[in-house]
Amino acid sequence: MDEDVKKQFLKGAEAAYEQIITSFAKGDKKLLKTLLEKEMFNRFSEVIDERKNKQLKYETTFIGL
Numbered sequence: 001m002d003e004d005v006k007k008q009f010l011k012g013a014e015a016a017y018e019q020i021i022t023s024f025a026k027g028d029k030k031l032l033k034t035l036l037e038k039e040m041f042n043r044f045s046e047v048i049d050e051r052k053n054k055q056l057k058y059e060t061t062f063i064g065l
Helices: 003-026 031-033 040-052
Strands: none
Touching: 003 031, 003 040, 031 040
């Protein structure tokens, strides 16, 4: 694999990871649904719903990798 392709792939994976973590923290199921496969989305969604039912707030700050 070409080094430039590898770097580009890793940069994209890093951005997707940050979006997933940030969306999960915000409870943004709409965005998560576009980023995760169905089973994983369902797991994340259940936790978001559980937090909401318990009136828990989740905050995160993403610094980077």
